[in-house]
């Protein structure tokens with residue numbers, strides 16, 4: 007009698023929807039949100055889910071990037087998108103990547119310009135933008151055309167209220183002291199604050215987590231900003247998108 011293999015031992019075959027490569031015999035345990043699981047281009051589940059969600063919402067079907075129709079009339083921006091999908095998107099759509107620290111710049115907390123887009127990709131950005139984060143949700147709504155969509159991801163909890171780690175963040179710096187990273191903040195009314203036990207994404211000293219959202223709170227914030235639909239991007243075994251972590255699934259939000 008043989009015992010059933012644990013799910014982590016199972017191997018799956020799929021096609022990478024970024025590079026188009028056939029990924030054969032990939033361990034299910036390696037299908038991680040951030041870990042490379044396409045042996046050819048190194049794409050992770052998060053990147054493949056973003057493209058899967060974008061394709062479904064924008065084109066009505068989930069296509070490999072290379073199969074995207076050439077649609078320069080579809081205008082969109084990314085917010086520090088990874089080059090693995092940003093470059094192919096640029097060849098197919100009226101898309102450009104933007105950055106917080108360099109040109110072409112886009113800061114979702116600042117008043118929006120005149121450009122309006124059919125789509126915006128915002129992946130793991132909103133947990134890092136300066137408070138009050140409500141402004142970022144309103145601006146996201148503003149930069150979309152009516153009917154426009156945002157492909158949105160952040161890590162979140164499934165219940166409760168969003169934890170705003172530094173609600174009074176105003177004039178602040180993050181410095182490395184000994185083995186510790188320290189956040190010093192001067193509040194709007196001039197009080198000095200100091201925080202340790204900081205949470206960084208992308209490694210120590212990288213991007214500071216300012217809040218941890220919850221799914222119910224995200225839905226409320228999108229609604230408050232004017233969005234009418236918030237849909238979770240579904241699994242797609244064809245692209246190695248199975249058993250997606252319910253605490254960080256990609257969302258499609260649509261401006262009515």
Ligand SMILES: [Zn+2]
Pocket residue numbers: 022023024025026027044045046047048049
């Ligand atoms: Zn790939």
